[in-house]
Amino acid sequence: MEDKGINFVKTLNLPEVEEKCFERLVRLIGRLNLSHPLIFDVGANIGQSIDKFRGAWPDASIHCFEANPSVFQYLHTQYAAEKDLYFNPVALSERIGELSFFATRVAEVSSLLSPTQRMQNLSVEHKYDYEEITVPSETLDHYCETQHISRIDLLKIDVQGAELSVLKGAQGLLSAGAVSMIYLETTFADCYENQTLFTDLLVYLSQVGEGYELWDIAPFLYTGRDQLWAANSIFLSKSIAGELLK
Template sequence: MKRQINQLRKVLFAIVHPACWKPLTLGVGAAIEHIHGLRGLSVDGIIDVGANVGQFSLACRILYPNVPIVAFEPIPDAATLYRKVHGGCRDVTLKQCGLGTEAGTAVLHLSRSADSSSLLPIGELQTQVFPKTEEVGTIEVPVARLDDFTSTWSGRNNQILKLDVQGFELNVLLGGQQTLQSCRFVYVECSEIQLYQGQAVRQEVSSFLESKG
């Protein structure tokens, strides 16, 4: 019931926001659960890491229609749909790659629930807590460092950096320490417990961010 109510809320939200009409025909709604926390900020750029099919980017487009968005998504099917959702938006750019501590390639562990896929192996606890998220295959994907793209957001000092990368948050941050200097807001999904093998938990991620001011 909770899921159906949330879906209904997204449809109602989409009806009154024209930017949502095309995405809705593709089965994609804005991540309205983030709207309250994002509203009213002074920002000059948005970096969406782990963009999936563009739900968070869509919410940001509605709140900040003139602010450029740079998104990162390594899963081919998700990246393809992201481009359809945001196609024609001049200020939205998608980089089809993962992010980590160094450039190269990496194995992406695909989950039965696509948005639970990770560059880390899926742990036993993950599948216990969240059924139907077990690994169903692997693919090799390109990986870069966030700091490899600093020229893309040169001159910006009030960016939002959003991370939703299924346990790989600290790796992304370690590869983006220069980028952090241009980010006023860092919005991270992280876990109190280790759901993926080798995952840094919330306290480790928080300690790193605090050390960077």
């Protein structure tokens, strides 16, 4: 019987759309005169975002978080000599301790959430086949407290469906409006068990503290049946949005 769901064999990827969203982010930070932004890269993978951030802001300080041990080893080796980079081999979530982590065959789709069985069955390259391991977990609030960090200019999150858990672990910072901008990837297709939905993000971020405003959304990946699969979004704190609207 033919599967009437998502066609994972043929997808439409629009990297130019993703790039333009990042360019708009760069312009936003430029309007705030932040030449040395403090950036948190949650789900750093092998450093793709580090390269982008350093290209835009050579003097940025970047705190990197990558839970996959093998990927972290590559990341640290690749960038160890660079200044103002801080490496953390932990998962950020709403809990301090240890969590299950699903290290997939293709590392960039690894997650704190297990891929759905249907996703594994439909992925012809078996990229979602996984090994379940245990990794250390930290909250953003606790990390910033121990590092004496009171404000984050840019919080980038790419954690394959576990975005809400990361944000809940930063509730103190978000309630205080201490995170200026949030730049995150959201998955719309049914890829992971109990994954964060975009509506979950909208509700949570609109209600935490004074609230965060959705400033931009850029869909960049569609399934073979033209269903939205992934998009990048920019959320701004109320105070930052107010400054930019002056």
